[in-house]
Amino acid sequence: MAPPPPATGAATAMRRPSLELGLLVLLLAYPWLPIFDLAADAAGVPLRLEPRLVTVFIYALLVLALNLQVGQAGLLQLGIAAFFGIGAMTTGVLTVTKFPFQLGFWGALLGAPAAALLAGLLLGAPTLRLRGDYLAIVTLGFGEVVRTVLLNLEHITDGPRGLNPVAEIWAPAGLRTWLAGDDGSRASLLLTYHVALGVLVAAFVVLRVLERSRVGRALSALRDDELAAACMGLDPARLKLQAFAGGAALAGIAGCLYATNLTTTADPNNYDFNNAIMVLCCLILGGLGTLRGALLGAALVIGFDNVLSPLLDRALQQLPGVGGHPLANFSAWRWMLFGLLLVVMMRVRPAGLFAPATARAAAGEAAR
Amino acid sequence: MTAARTAAAPPRLELRGLTLRFGGLKALDGVDLQVAEGEICAIIGPNGAGKTSLFNTITGIYEPSAGAVLVDGDDVRQPARQADVAGWLGVGLFGAMAAILVASDVDAMWAATVKSLPPDRWRLDVALQGLGAHLAKRSLFDHAMTGALAFVLCGLGARAIWLRGRCTPQTVALRGVARTFQNIRLFSQLSVRDNVLVAMDRRLRGAAGIGAIGRLRVAAGDAALPGVGVALIALLAGLQATHPPAVGPAPLLAAVALGALALVGIAWVLRILGLGALTAAARDAEAEARREADALLARVGLGERADDRATALPYGDQRRLEIARALATRPKLLLLDEPAAGMNASDIERLKVLIAEIRASGVTVLLIEHHMSLVMAIADRVAVLVHGRGVATGTPAEVRADPAVIAAYLGDEGAQP
Numbered sequence: 001m002a003p004p005p006p007a008t009g010a011a012t013a014m015r016r017p018s019l020e021l022g023l024l025v026l027l028l029a030y031p032w033l034p035i036f037d038l039a040a041d042a043a044g045v046p047l048r049l050e051p052r053l054v055t056v057f058i059y060a061l062l063v064l065a066l067n068l069q070v071g072q073a074g075l076l077q078l079g080i081a082a083f084f085g086i087g088a089m090t091t092g093v094l095t096v097t098k099f100p101f102q103l104g105f106w107g108a109l110l111g112a113p114a115a116a117l118l119a120g121l122l123l124g125a126p127t128l129r130l131r132g133d134y135l136a137i138v139t140l141g142f143g144e145v146v147r148t149v150l151l152n153l154e155h156i157t158d159g160p161r162g163l164n165p166v167a168e169i170w171a172p173a174g175l176r177t178w179l180a181g182d183d184g185s186r187a188s189l190l191l192t193y194h195v196a197l198g199v200l201v202a203a204f205v206v207l208r209v210l211e212r213s214r215v216g217r218a219l220s221a222l223r224d225d226e227l228a229a230a231c232m233g234l235d236p237a238r239l240k241l242q243a244f245a246g247g248a249a250l251a252g253i254a255g256c257l258y259a260t261n262l263t264t265t266a267d268p269n270n271y272d273f274n275n276a277i278m279v280l281c282c283l284i285l286g287g288l289g290t291l292r293g294a295l296l297g298a299a300l301v302i303g304f305d306n307v308l309s310p311l312l313d314r315a316l317q318q319l320p321g322v323g324g325h326p327l328a329n330f331s332a333w334r335w336m337l338f339g340l341l342l343v344v345m346m347r348v349r350p351a352g353l354f355a356p357a358t359a360r361a362a363a364g365e366a367a368r
Numbered sequence: 369m370t371a372a373r374t375a376a377a378p379p380r381l382e383l384r385g386l387t388l389r390f391g392g393l394k395a396l397d398g399v400d401l402q403v404a405e406g407e408i409c410a411i412i413g414p415n416g417a418g419k420t421s422l423f424n425t426i427t428g429i430y431e432p433s434a435g436a437v438l439v440d441g442d443d444v445r446q447p448a449r450q451a452d453v454a455g456w457l458g459v460g461l462f463g464a465m466a467a468i469l470v471a472s473d474v475d476a477m478w479a480a481t482v483k484s485l486p487p488d489r490w491r492l493d494v495a496l497q498g499l500g501a502h503l504a505k506r507s508l509f510d511h512a513m514t515g516a517l518a519f520v521l522c523g524l525g526a527r528a529i530w531l532r533g534r535c536t537p538q539t540v541a542l543r544g545v546a547r548t549f550q551n552i553r554l555f556s557q558l559s560v561r562d563n564v565l566v567a568m569d570r571r572l573r574g575a576a577g578i579g580a581i582g583r584l585r586v587a588a589g590d591a592a593l594p595g596v597g598v599a600l601i602a603l604l605a606g607l608q609a610t611h612p613p614a615v616g617p618a619p620l621l622a623a624v625a626l627g628a629l630a631l632v633g634i635a636w637v638l639r640i641l642g643l644g645a646l647t648a649a650a651r652d653a654e655a656e657a658r659r660e661a662d663a664l665l666a667r668v669g670l671g672e673r674a675d676d677r678a679t680a681l682p683y684g685d686q687r688r689l690e691i692a693r694a695l696a697t698r699p700k701l702l703l704l705d706e707p708a709a710g711m712n713a714s715d716i717e718r719l720k721v722l723i724a725e726i727r728a729s730g731v732t733v734l735l736i737e738h739h740m741s742l743v744m745a746i747a748d749r750v751a752v753l754v755h756g757r758g759v760a761t762g763t764p765a766e767v768r769a770d771p772a773v774i775a776a777y778l779g780d781e782g783a784q785p
Contacts, residue, residue: 097487098483098487099482099483099487100482100487100490102487125529126525126529129532152475153474153475153478154475155475155476155478155479155483156474156475156478214565214569214572214573214650214654217558217562217565217566217569218566218569220555220557220558220562221555221558221562221563221566223557224555224556224557224558225553225554225555225556227429227537227553228549228553228554228555229555229566230536230537230538230541231427231429231537231538231540231541231546231547232541232546232566232567232569232693232694232696232697233538233541233542233567233569233570233697234538234566234569234570235538236538237533
C-alpha cells in the first residue's frame with residue numbers, strides 16, 4: 001500500500017492565511033495609524049473609523065454564524081436576527097444597573113451565547129426535520145415572534161426604549177492607560193474595538209478548524225445527500241441541531257458585542273427581518289459556505305454602508321464646485337447603487353465572490 | 369457451511385411478513401425472507417416488483433406498514449428503553465413548567481421577583497416571596513390544568529419524535545447494515561477518499577473521546593447539564609451573598625461560579641464543534657482511517673483516484689466507489705442495489721470477483737440484479753419478487769426451473785410444459 005499523500009489541507013492552511021494575517025495586523029494597528037487622517041474636514045478633525053469598524057466586526061460575526069447554519073449545514077434560516085436580539089437583550093438584562101445581576105461585560109459574554117444557544121436548541125429540536133423552504137418560514141416566524149415578545153415584555157426589556165446603560169468592557173486600569181493614556185472614552189472605544197476584533201478572529205479560527213475537521217466533512221456530506229449520509233451511519237438530526245445551535249450561540253455573542261458597543265440594547269425593532277436579510281445578503285454576496293466569503297461579504301456590505309459612504313461624503317464635500325450641491329451626497333445614493341451592484345453580481349457571479357470552484361460550476365450550470 | 373450455522377444462530381437478516389403500503393398501493397405484500405450469515409442472496413423480479421422498496425424498508429428509509437425486519441434476530445425498531453421514557457417525561461415536565469410560567473405572565477413575574485426590591489438591596493428570599501405571591505394570583509387549579517395540558521402535549525410530542533427516529537437509516541446502519549444505491553448517490557462535493565471517510569465517521573467520533581482532551585470533552589458533555597445547573601445555583605448563591613454588587617472586579621463567589629460555568633460551557637462547545645480534531649488521538653485515528661480508506665479504494669480498484677472528485681469518476685468506478693463507501697462502515701450485511709447496472713462485460717467480471725471477495729471476508733451480501741449471468745454465477749440463493757410478493761426462493765437452478773417464476777417473467781403461456 002502506498003503511503004498516504006501529504007495532507008493537502010494542512011499545506012494550504014500554511015499558505016492561505018497570509019492574506020487574513022496581513023489584514024489582521026493592519027486592523028490591530030489601525031487605531032495608531034494615521035491612514036484616514038487625510039479625510040479631515042474643514043475644521044481639521046480627522047475622520048476616525050474605529051466605531052464603524054466595530055460594527056463591521058459584529059456583522060462579520062453574524063455572517064459567520066449564519067454561514068455555519070446556512071452555508072455549512074444547509075439550513076435555510078431567516079431568523080438570525082432573533083438570536084442576535086436575544087444575545088443583545090441578555091447582555092442588557094445581565095449588566096444594567098436597574099437589575100440586581102450586574103455581571104458586567106465578561107459575564108454577559110458567557111450569558112448571551114448561553115441564552116441564544118438555548119433558544120436555538122428549543123427552536124431547532126422540533127423543527128430541523130423540516131426541509132428547505134418550510135424551515136425558512138418557521139425561522140422567519142420565530143424572528144417576528146422574538147421581536148414582538150421583546151417589544152412587549154416591558155418590565156424586562158423596557159420595550160422600544162431598550163435597556164441602558166449596558167456595561168462597558170471592564171479591563172484593568174493599567175491596560176486602559178496603556179491603550180489610550182488618560183483619555184477614558186478613547187480607552188473604552190479601543191477596548192471594544194480590540195475585543196470585537198479578538199472575538200471575530202477566535203470565531204474565524206474555530207470555524208476554520210471545524211470546516212477542515214471530521215465534522216466539517218460530515219456536514220458537507222449531509223448537504224450533498226442527506227439520505228445517503230444517514231445510510232452511512234451519520235445522524236442528520238444531531239449534526240443539524242449542533243450546527244444550528246452553534247450558529248445561534250455565535251449570533252448571541254455578536255448581539256452581546258452590539259449592545260456593549262451601543263451601550264444600549266436599543267429598540268427591539270432593530271432585530272427584525274430586514275436585519276436578517278441584510279446578513280443573508282452579505283453571505284450570498286461573499287459566497288455561501290466559505291469563511292473568507294462570509295468575511296468579505298460583511299466587509300463589503302456593512303463596510304460600504306458604514307465606512308465607505310462617510311469617506312466618500314467627505315471627499316465629495318471637499319471637491320471644488322461640487323461641495324455644496326444637494327445631490328453631491330453619496331450616502332443618499334448608496335442603497336440604490338448597492339441594489340444595482342447586487343443585480344450585476346447575481347448575473348456575473350451567482351455563487352458569490354469567494355465561492356468554491358465546485359459551487360461556481362454548479363451555479364453556472366443552473367444559470368444556463 | 370451456512371446450513372450448520374443457521375441451525376444454531378438466528379439468520380443474519382430475517383423479514384417477517386414485511387408489508388409496505390403507499391395509500392392503496394401495496395408495494396410489498398407480506399414478504400418473508402431469511403438470509404443466513406455468509407450467504408450471497410440475490411433478489412430478482414420484473415421492473416416495479418418492489419425490489420428497491422424492499423431495500424428501502426430494510427434500511428429504514430421507509431417504515432414497514434406491517435411485519436418486521438430482524439437483524440441477527442433483533443427487530444431493527446428499537447423498543448423504548450427506560451432512558452427514552454425518562455426523556456419524554458423530562459420534556460413534558462419542562463414544557464409544563466414553561467407553560468405555567470408563560471401563562472402566569474412572565475413580565476409581571478419579573479416585576480414581582482427581580483424588581484421586588486431596588487437592585488442595590490435585592491435579596492433572594494424577598495424575590496422568592498414575590499414569586500410565591502405572584503403565582504398565588506392564579507388558582508392552583510388553573511396552574512395544574514395548564515401544567516397538565518402542556519405536560520401531555522410536550523410528552524406526546526417528544527414520544528412522536530422518538531417514534532419517528534427509532535427506525536431510521538442511521539439506526540439501521542449502526543446495526544451493521546450498509547447499502548449502495550441504484551441511482552448512484554455519492555457525495556458530489558467531496559473527494560473519492562472523503563466519500564469513504566464519511567462512512568467511517570461514526571468510528572472516528574468514538575475515537576475523538578480518546579486521549580486527555582478527548583476524555584475531558586466526553587466528560588464535559590456528560591457533565592454539561594448538571595454542571596450548568598450547579599454553576600447557576602452557585603451563581604445565585606453568589607449574587608445573594610454579595611449584594612449590593614461591589615464596584616470593580618466581580619465579587620469572589622460570583623466570579624468562581626462564572627468561571628465554573630465558563631469552563632463547562634467552553635468544554636461543551638468544544639464537544640459540539642468537534643474540536644477533538646485538535647487532539648493527537650483524534651489525529652491518529654484520522655490518519656488510521658485514511659490508511660483504511662486508501663486500502664479499501666485499492667481493493668475496489670480506485671487506489672489511483674483517491675484525490676479526484678467523486679463525480680469526476682466514470683460510471684462503473686462510481687458504482688465501485690459506492691461499494692467501497694458501504695464497506696467502510698464495516699457492515700455485517702451489505703445490500704447492493706443493481707451493482708452491475710451500466711457496466712460492461714469486463715467490469716461485470718471484476719464485480720463478480722469483488723463480491724466473492726467481500727463474502728470471503730465475512731460479509732453477508734443481499735443483492736438486486738438484472739444481469740442473470742452475474743446472479744446465476746455468484747448467488748447461493750435467489751429470491752423472486754413479483755408485485756411485492758415473494759414468489760419463490762431457492763438455488764439459482766431451482767428458481768430457473770420454477771414454473772411460477774417463468775410465469776412471472778414470460779407470462780402464463782411460458783409456464784405450459
